[in-house]
Amino acid sequence: MKLVRGVVQHYSWGHLTSIPRMLDIEPDGRPWAELWFGTHLGGASKVLNVDDATAAALRRSATDDTGGQSVPLLSVAGELPFLLKVLAAAEPLSLQSHPSTEQAKAGYARENRLNIPVGNSRRIYRDPFAKPELICALGPFEALCGFREPVATVELLHSIGGGASIIARMLTDHDLDHTMRYLFGGGEEIQVLIKDVIEACQNHESPSAQWVTRLAVAYPDDPAVVASLLLNYLTLQAGEALYLDPGNLHAYLSGTGIEVMGSSDNVVRCGLTNKHVDVNELLATVVARPLPDPIVRATPISKTGAGRLWKYETPDAPFTLWVHQIDGTETLRARTRELTLCGVGATNLLHRGEVCYLAPGEEITLSGKATLFRVTENN
Numbered sequence: 001m002k003l004v005r006g007v008v009q010h011y012s013w014g015h016l017t018s019i020p021r022m023l024d025i026e027p028d029g030r031p032w033a034e035l036w037f038g039t040h041l042g043g044a045s046k047v048l049n050v051d052d053a054t055a056a057a058l059r060r061s062a063t064d065d066t067g068g069q070s071v072p073l074l075s076v077a078g079e080l081p082f083l084l085k086v087l088a089a090a091e092p093l094s095l096q097s098h099p100s101t102e103q104a105k106a107g108y109a110r111e112n113r114l115n116i117p118v119g120n121s122r123r124i125y126r127d128p129f130a131k132p133e134l135i136c137a138l139g140p141f142e143a144l145c146g147f148r149e150p151v152a153t154v155e156l157l158h159s160i161g162g163g164a165s166i167i168a169r170m171l172t173d174h175d176l177d178h179t180m181r182y183l184f185g186g187g188e189e190i191q192v193l194i195k196d197v198i199e200a201c202q203n204h205e206s207p208s209a210q211w212v213t214r215l216a217v218a219y220p221d222d223p224a225v226v227a228s229l230l231l232n233y234l235t236l237q238a239g240e241a242l243y244l245d246p247g248n249l250h251a252y253l254s255g256t257g258i259e260v261m262g263s264s265d266n267v268v269r270c271g272l273t274n275k276h277v278d279v280n281e282l283l284a285t286v287v288a289r290p291l292p293d294p295i296v297r298a299t300p301i302s303k304t305g306a307g308r309l310w311k312y313e314t315p316d317a318p319f320t321l322w323v324h325q326i327d328g329t330e331t332l333r334a335r336t337r338e339l340t341l342c343g344v345g346a347t348n349l350l351h352r353g354e355v356c357y358l359a360p361g362e363e364i365t366l367s368g369k370a371t372l373f374r375v376t377e378n379n
Helices: 018-023 052-057 073-077 101-113 150-160 163-173 176-183 188-201 207-218 223-230 279-285
Strands: 002-005 007-009 034-037 046-048 070-072 082-089 095-097 133-137 141-147 231-236 241-244 250-262 268-271 299-304 307-312 319-333 338-347 355-358 363-377
Touching (some): 018 082, 018 250, 070 073, 073 355, 082 338, 095 223, 133 141, 141 241, 150 207, 163 188, 163 223, 176 223, 188 207, 231 250, 250 319, 299 319, 319 338
Antiparallel strands (some): 002 355, 007 034, 046 070, 082 250, 095 268, 133 241, 133 250, 141 231, 319 363, 338 355, 338 363
Protein backbone atom coordinates (compact mmCIF):
# COMPACT_ATOMS: atom_id res chain seq x y z
CA MET A 1 0.00 0.00 0.00
CA LYS A 2 1.19 3.51 -0.84
CA LEU A 3 -0.34 6.28 1.24
CA VAL A 4 -1.05 9.34 -0.92
CA ARG A 5 -0.64 12.85 0.46
CA GLY A 6 -3.34 15.27 -0.62
CA VAL A 7 -2.80 18.83 -1.84
CA VAL A 8 -5.04 21.42 -0.19
CA GLN A 9 -6.60 24.21 -2.25
CA HIS A 10 -7.58 27.20 -0.09
CA TYR A 11 -10.09 28.80 -2.47
CA SER A 12 -12.21 31.55 -0.94
CA TRP A 13 -15.49 29.60 -1.20
CA GLY A 14 -14.16 26.69 0.86
CA HIS A 15 -15.45 25.50 4.22
CA LEU A 16 -13.39 26.29 7.30
CA THR A 17 -13.82 22.98 9.11
CA SER A 18 -15.28 20.22 6.89
CA ILE A 19 -12.03 18.85 5.43
CA PRO A 20 -9.92 19.40 8.59
CA ARG A 21 -12.60 17.53 10.57
CA MET A 22 -12.44 14.65 8.07
CA LEU A 23 -8.66 14.52 8.52
CA ASP A 24 -8.98 14.82 12.31
CA ILE A 25 -6.79 17.93 12.45
CA GLU A 26 -7.36 21.39 13.88
CA PRO A 27 -8.74 24.06 11.50
CA ASP A 28 -6.28 26.86 10.83
CA GLY A 29 -8.75 29.66 10.06
CA ARG A 30 -8.36 29.34 6.30
CA PRO A 31 -11.01 27.99 3.92
CA TRP A 32 -10.25 24.40 2.91
CA ALA A 33 -12.06 24.17 -0.43
CA GLU A 34 -10.58 21.06 -2.01
CA LEU A 35 -8.17 18.26 -1.23
CA TRP A 36 -6.60 16.89 -4.42
CA PHE A 37 -5.29 13.38 -5.04
CA GLY A 38 -3.74 12.78 -8.45
CA THR A 39 -1.00 13.79 -10.85
CA HIS A 40 -2.52 17.02 -12.20
CA LEU A 41 0.13 19.75 -12.37
CA GLY A 42 -2.15 22.16 -10.51
CA GLY A 43 -1.74 20.07 -7.36
CA ALA A 44 0.29 16.92 -7.91
CA SER A 45 0.21 14.46 -4.99
CA LYS A 46 3.07 12.60 -3.40
CA VAL A 47 3.22 9.16 -1.85
CA LEU A 48 4.97 8.27 1.37
CA ASN A 49 8.14 6.40 0.47
CA VAL A 50 8.12 4.35 3.67
CA ASP A 51 6.83 1.03 4.97
CA ASP A 52 3.26 0.65 6.19
CA ALA A 53 4.16 1.00 9.87
CA THR A 54 5.98 4.29 9.32
CA ALA A 55 3.20 5.52 7.03
CA ALA A 56 0.70 4.85 9.80
CA ALA A 57 2.79 6.90 12.23
CA LEU A 58 2.86 9.78 9.74
CA ARG A 59 -0.86 9.71 8.90
CA ARG A 60 -1.62 12.91 10.79
CA SER A 61 1.05 14.61 8.67
CA ALA A 62 -0.37 13.33 5.41
CA THR A 63 -0.87 16.87 4.07
CA ASP A 64 2.35 18.31 5.52
CA ASP A 65 5.91 18.35 4.27
CA THR A 66 7.55 14.99 4.93
CA GLY A 67 10.73 15.87 3.08
CA GLY A 68 12.66 12.93 1.67
CA GLN A 69 10.08 10.47 2.94
CA SER A 70 7.80 11.21 -0.03
CA VAL A 71 8.08 10.90 -3.80
CA PRO A 72 5.80 12.20 -6.57
CA LEU A 73 2.79 10.00 -7.27
CA LEU A 74 3.62 10.55 -10.95
CA SER A 75 6.89 8.63 -10.52
CA VAL A 76 5.04 5.69 -9.03
CA ALA A 77 1.79 5.56 -10.99
CA GLY A 78 2.54 7.48 -14.18
CA GLU A 79 0.10 10.15 -15.35
CA LEU A 80 -3.38 9.31 -14.10
CA PRO A 81 -6.35 10.12 -16.38
CA PHE A 82 -8.49 11.20 -13.41
CA LEU A 83 -8.30 13.50 -10.41
CA LEU A 84 -9.88 12.58 -7.07
CA LYS A 85 -10.96 15.37 -4.72
CA VAL A 86 -12.72 16.06 -1.47
CA LEU A 87 -14.73 19.25 -2.14
CA ALA A 88 -16.19 21.36 0.68
CA ALA A 89 -18.19 24.45 -0.32
CA ALA A 90 -19.35 27.01 2.23
CA GLU A 91 -20.23 29.50 -0.52
CA PRO A 92 -21.39 29.04 -4.14
CA LEU A 93 -18.93 28.28 -6.91
CA SER A 94 -19.14 29.97 -10.30
CA LEU A 95 -21.80 29.21 -12.90
CA GLN A 96 -19.78 27.16 -15.37
CA SER A 97 -19.50 24.37 -17.89
CA HIS A 98 -16.71 22.22 -19.29
CA PRO A 99 -15.85 21.68 -22.96
CA SER A 100 -15.94 18.49 -24.99
CA THR A 101 -12.68 16.95 -26.19
CA GLU A 102 -13.09 18.58 -29.61
CA GLN A 103 -13.80 21.99 -28.09
CA ALA A 104 -10.88 21.65 -25.67
CA LYS A 105 -8.43 20.76 -28.45
CA ALA A 106 -9.59 23.67 -30.61
CA GLY A 107 -9.60 26.14 -27.71
CA TYR A 108 -6.18 25.05 -26.47
CA ALA A 109 -4.66 25.45 -29.93
CA ARG A 110 -6.36 28.84 -30.42
CA GLU A 111 -5.09 30.27 -27.13
CA ASN A 112 -1.61 28.92 -27.88
CA ARG A 113 -1.66 30.79 -31.21
CA LEU A 114 -2.69 33.94 -29.31
CA ASN A 115 0.32 33.44 -27.00
CA ILE A 116 -1.81 33.51 -23.84
CA PRO A 117 0.34 31.94 -21.09
CA VAL A 118 -1.13 28.82 -19.50
CA GLY A 119 -0.87 30.47 -16.10
CA ASN A 120 -2.66 33.65 -17.21
CA SER A 121 -5.93 34.27 -15.35
CA ARG A 122 -7.70 35.01 -18.66
CA ARG A 123 -6.73 31.66 -20.12
CA ILE A 124 -9.67 29.23 -20.42
CA TYR A 125 -8.12 26.19 -22.09
CA ARG A 126 -5.14 25.08 -20.01
CA ASP A 127 -4.96 21.65 -21.65
CA PRO A 128 -6.51 19.89 -24.67
CA PHE A 129 -8.72 17.55 -22.64
CA ALA A 130 -12.38 17.22 -21.70
CA LYS A 131 -13.36 17.41 -18.05
CA PRO A 132 -16.27 15.06 -17.28
CA GLU A 133 -16.90 15.03 -13.54
CA LEU A 134 -18.95 13.30 -10.88
CA ILE A 135 -19.70 14.63 -7.39
CA CYS A 136 -20.97 12.23 -4.73
CA ALA A 137 -22.49 13.85 -1.64
CA LEU A 138 -21.25 12.96 1.83
CA GLY A 139 -24.25 14.79 3.34
CA PRO A 140 -26.78 17.40 2.20
CA PHE A 141 -25.28 19.02 -0.90
CA GLU A 142 -26.97 21.86 -2.80
CA ALA A 143 -26.35 22.44 -6.49
CA LEU A 144 -27.69 23.89 -9.70
CA CYS A 145 -27.31 21.34 -12.47
CA GLY A 146 -28.60 21.28 -16.03
CA PHE A 147 -31.58 23.09 -17.48
CA ARG A 148 -34.99 22.43 -15.97
CA GLU A 149 -37.80 21.34 -18.30
CA PRO A 150 -39.03 24.62 -19.90
CA VAL A 151 -42.68 23.97 -18.98
CA ALA A 152 -41.76 23.74 -15.29
CA THR A 153 -39.49 26.79 -15.55
CA VAL A 154 -42.23 28.87 -17.18
CA GLU A 155 -44.59 27.91 -14.34
CA LEU A 156 -41.97 28.91 -11.74
CA LEU A 157 -41.20 32.22 -13.45
CA HIS A 158 -44.87 33.20 -13.71
CA SER A 159 -45.37 32.38 -10.03
CA ILE A 160 -42.48 34.70 -9.14
CA GLY A 161 -43.97 37.43 -11.29
CA GLY A 162 -42.54 40.83 -12.15
CA GLY A 163 -39.63 40.66 -14.57
CA ALA A 164 -39.58 36.88 -14.25
CA SER A 165 -42.80 36.76 -16.26
CA ILE A 166 -41.01 38.51 -19.13
CA ILE A 167 -38.45 35.70 -19.15
CA ALA A 168 -41.28 33.16 -18.99
CA ARG A 169 -42.91 34.60 -22.10
CA MET A 170 -39.57 34.61 -23.93
CA LEU A 171 -38.95 30.97 -23.02
CA THR A 172 -42.45 30.09 -24.21
CA ASP A 173 -41.95 31.82 -27.57
CA HIS A 174 -38.34 30.74 -28.12
CA ASP A 175 -35.92 28.17 -26.66
CA LEU A 176 -33.32 27.90 -23.91
CA ASP A 177 -30.43 29.01 -26.12
CA HIS A 178 -32.27 32.16 -27.22
CA THR A 179 -33.28 32.96 -23.64
CA MET A 180 -29.71 32.53 -22.36
CA ARG A 181 -28.36 34.81 -25.10
CA TYR A 182 -30.98 37.43 -24.23
CA LEU A 183 -30.12 37.38 -20.51
CA PHE A 184 -26.39 37.73 -21.20
CA GLY A 185 -26.82 40.23 -24.02
CA GLY A 186 -26.01 43.26 -21.88
CA GLY A 187 -27.48 46.74 -22.04
CA GLU A 188 -29.67 48.90 -19.85
CA GLU A 189 -32.82 46.87 -20.53
CA ILE A 190 -31.21 43.74 -19.13
CA GLN A 191 -29.93 45.54 -16.03
CA VAL A 192 -33.42 46.83 -15.28
CA LEU A 193 -34.81 43.32 -15.79
CA ILE A 194 -32.20 41.78 -13.45
CA LYS A 195 -33.11 44.21 -10.66
CA ASP A 196 -36.82 43.56 -11.19
CA VAL A 197 -36.41 39.78 -11.05
CA ILE A 198 -34.22 39.95 -7.93
CA GLU A 199 -36.80 42.12 -6.19
CA ALA A 200 -39.64 39.75 -7.11
CA CYS A 201 -37.68 36.75 -5.82
CA GLN A 202 -37.49 38.28 -2.35
CA ASN A 203 -41.18 37.51 -1.88
CA HIS A 204 -41.13 33.95 -3.24
CA GLU A 205 -40.63 30.86 -1.10
CA SER A 206 -39.16 28.47 -3.68
CA PRO A 207 -35.50 27.42 -3.10
CA SER A 208 -34.61 28.70 -6.58
CA ALA A 209 -35.94 32.18 -5.79
CA GLN A 210 -34.36 32.19 -2.35
CA TRP A 211 -30.99 31.41 -3.90
CA VAL A 212 -31.44 34.31 -6.34
CA THR A 213 -31.85 36.58 -3.32
CA ARG A 214 -28.72 35.17 -1.66
CA LEU A 215 -26.59 35.29 -4.81
CA ALA A 216 -27.67 38.86 -5.53
CA VAL A 217 -26.05 40.06 -2.31
CA ALA A 218 -22.59 39.29 -3.72
CA TYR A 219 -23.41 39.74 -7.43
CA PRO A 220 -26.25 42.31 -7.70
CA ASP A 221 -25.73 43.11 -11.41
CA ASP A 222 -24.76 39.65 -12.62
CA PRO A 223 -27.14 38.11 -15.21
CA ALA A 224 -25.99 34.68 -14.01
CA VAL A 225 -28.01 35.30 -10.83
CA VAL A 226 -31.21 35.42 -12.90
CA ALA A 227 -30.06 32.69 -15.31
CA SER A 228 -29.88 30.34 -12.31
CA LEU A 229 -33.70 30.23 -12.42
CA LEU A 230 -33.46 28.22 -15.65
CA LEU A 231 -31.55 25.39 -13.92
CA ASN A 232 -32.54 22.42 -11.79
CA TYR A 233 -32.13 23.17 -8.10
CA LEU A 234 -31.13 20.03 -6.20
CA THR A 235 -30.32 18.97 -2.67
CA LEU A 236 -28.40 15.69 -2.79
CA GLN A 237 -28.43 13.37 0.19
CA ALA A 238 -25.47 11.23 1.23
CA GLY A 239 -24.67 8.73 -1.52
CA GLU A 240 -26.49 10.60 -4.29
CA ALA A 241 -24.38 12.00 -7.10
CA LEU A 242 -24.33 14.27 -10.13
CA TYR A 243 -22.55 13.30 -13.35
CA LEU A 244 -21.65 16.32 -15.45
CA ASP A 245 -21.18 15.74 -19.17
CA PRO A 246 -19.38 18.34 -21.29
CA GLY A 247 -21.65 21.33 -21.81
CA ASN A 248 -23.63 20.86 -18.59
CA LEU A 249 -24.27 24.29 -17.01
CA HIS A 250 -23.92 24.00 -13.24
CA ALA A 251 -22.88 25.59 -9.96
CA TYR A 252 -22.23 23.91 -6.63
CA LEU A 253 -23.86 25.92 -3.84
CA SER A 254 -22.96 24.27 -0.53
CA GLY A 255 -21.93 20.97 0.99
CA THR A 256 -19.16 18.38 1.05
CA GLY A 257 -18.65 15.58 -1.44
CA ILE A 258 -16.23 13.25 -3.15
CA GLU A 259 -15.48 14.51 -6.66
CA VAL A 260 -13.85 12.63 -9.51
CA MET A 261 -13.05 14.22 -12.84
CA GLY A 262 -10.96 13.92 -15.94
CA SER A 263 -7.48 15.28 -15.25
CA SER A 264 -8.16 18.67 -16.82
CA ASP A 265 -8.41 22.28 -15.67
CA ASN A 266 -10.69 23.60 -18.42
CA VAL A 267 -13.52 25.68 -16.95
CA VAL A 268 -15.72 28.11 -18.92
CA ARG A 269 -17.43 30.59 -16.58
CA CYS A 270 -20.29 33.02 -17.17
CA GLY A 271 -20.82 34.50 -13.71
CA LEU A 272 -21.14 34.20 -9.92
CA THR A 273 -17.39 34.73 -9.60
CA ASN A 274 -14.65 37.32 -9.52
CA LYS A 275 -12.58 35.14 -11.85
CA HIS A 276 -12.40 35.63 -15.61
CA VAL A 277 -15.71 35.03 -17.41
CA ASP A 278 -16.27 34.53 -21.13
CA VAL A 279 -19.98 34.52 -21.89
CA ASN A 280 -19.56 34.01 -25.63
CA GLU A 281 -17.33 30.99 -25.11
CA LEU A 282 -19.73 29.52 -22.58
CA LEU A 283 -22.71 29.98 -24.91
CA ALA A 284 -20.71 28.23 -27.62
CA THR A 285 -19.91 25.23 -25.40
CA VAL A 286 -23.00 24.82 -23.22
CA VAL A 287 -25.65 22.27 -24.23
CA ALA A 288 -28.93 24.20 -24.00
CA ARG A 289 -31.38 21.34 -23.62
CA PRO A 290 -33.34 20.09 -20.60
CA LEU A 291 -31.88 17.59 -18.14
CA PRO A 292 -34.98 16.05 -16.54
CA ASP A 293 -33.31 13.91 -13.85
CA PRO A 294 -29.72 14.95 -13.05
CA ILE A 295 -29.31 12.77 -9.95
CA VAL A 296 -27.22 9.60 -10.34
CA ARG A 297 -27.69 6.79 -7.84
CA ALA A 298 -25.25 3.96 -7.30
CA THR A 299 -26.08 0.59 -8.81
CA PRO A 300 -25.64 -2.43 -6.49
CA ILE A 301 -23.03 -4.74 -7.99
CA SER A 302 -22.39 -7.52 -5.50
CA LYS A 303 -21.98 -8.63 -1.94
CA THR A 304 -18.36 -9.20 -1.01
CA GLY A 305 -16.82 -11.22 1.81
CA ALA A 306 -17.37 -8.53 4.43
CA GLY A 307 -19.32 -5.88 2.62
CA ARG A 308 -21.17 -4.57 -0.41
CA LEU A 309 -20.07 -2.95 -3.66
CA TRP A 310 -21.87 -0.22 -5.66
CA LYS A 311 -21.00 1.47 -8.94
CA TYR A 312 -21.78 4.93 -10.34
CA GLU A 313 -22.34 4.99 -14.08
CA THR A 314 -20.07 7.52 -15.81
CA PRO A 315 -20.55 7.10 -19.58
CA ASP A 316 -17.61 8.17 -21.75
CA ALA A 317 -15.51 9.17 -18.73
CA PRO A 318 -11.93 7.92 -18.22
CA PHE A 319 -12.85 6.73 -14.72
CA THR A 320 -15.39 4.75 -12.70
CA LEU A 321 -16.34 5.46 -9.09
CA TRP A 322 -17.15 2.52 -6.84
CA VAL A 323 -18.42 2.61 -3.26
CA HIS A 324 -17.25 -0.31 -1.15
CA GLN A 325 -18.74 -0.66 2.33
CA ILE A 326 -16.90 -3.09 4.55
CA ASP A 327 -17.64 -4.40 8.03
CA GLY A 328 -14.95 -6.91 8.94
CA THR A 329 -11.90 -8.01 6.97
CA GLU A 330 -11.78 -7.51 3.21
CA THR A 331 -9.05 -7.94 0.60
CA LEU A 332 -9.11 -5.44 -2.25
CA ARG A 333 -7.42 -6.31 -5.54
CA ALA A 334 -6.82 -3.63 -8.14
CA ARG A 335 -7.54 -4.48 -11.77
CA THR A 336 -6.36 -1.09 -13.03
CA ARG A 337 -4.52 1.81 -11.44
CA GLU A 338 -6.68 2.78 -8.50
CA LEU A 339 -7.03 5.44 -5.82
CA THR A 340 -9.04 4.43 -2.75
CA LEU A 341 -10.30 7.02 -0.26
CA CYS A 342 -11.73 6.20 3.15
CA GLY A 343 -14.74 8.52 3.35
CA VAL A 344 -16.48 7.24 6.47
CA GLY A 345 -15.20 5.16 9.38
CA ALA A 346 -11.71 3.66 9.59
CA THR A 347 -9.70 0.51 8.94
CA ASN A 348 -6.41 -0.84 10.23
CA LEU A 349 -4.42 0.76 7.38
CA LEU A 350 -6.65 3.51 6.03
CA HIS A 351 -8.32 6.12 8.22
CA ARG A 352 -11.03 8.64 7.32
CA GLY A 353 -9.81 11.16 4.75
CA GLU A 354 -6.81 9.07 3.71
CA VAL A 355 -6.09 7.77 0.23
CA CYS A 356 -3.92 4.92 -1.00
CA TYR A 357 -2.69 4.04 -4.47
CA LEU A 358 -2.88 0.49 -5.78
CA ALA A 359 -1.10 -0.66 -8.94
CA PRO A 360 -2.77 -3.20 -11.26
CA GLY A 361 -2.73 -6.60 -9.57
CA GLU A 362 -1.80 -5.18 -6.15
CA GLU A 363 -3.77 -6.34 -3.12
CA ILE A 364 -4.50 -4.79 0.26
CA THR A 365 -6.27 -6.38 3.23
CA LEU A 366 -8.30 -3.98 5.35
CA SER A 367 -10.06 -4.64 8.65
CA GLY A 368 -12.67 -2.36 10.17
CA LYS A 369 -15.96 -0.67 9.41
CA ALA A 370 -15.71 1.92 6.66
CA THR A 371 -17.09 3.33 3.42
CA LEU A 372 -14.43 3.38 0.73
CA PHE A 373 -14.56 5.39 -2.49
CA ARG A 374 -12.54 3.54 -5.13
CA VAL A 375 -11.64 5.25 -8.41
CA THR A 376 -10.49 3.05 -11.27
CA GLU A 377 -9.44 3.98 -14.79
CA ASN A 378 -11.50 2.99 -17.82
CA ASN A 379 -9.23 1.47 -20.44
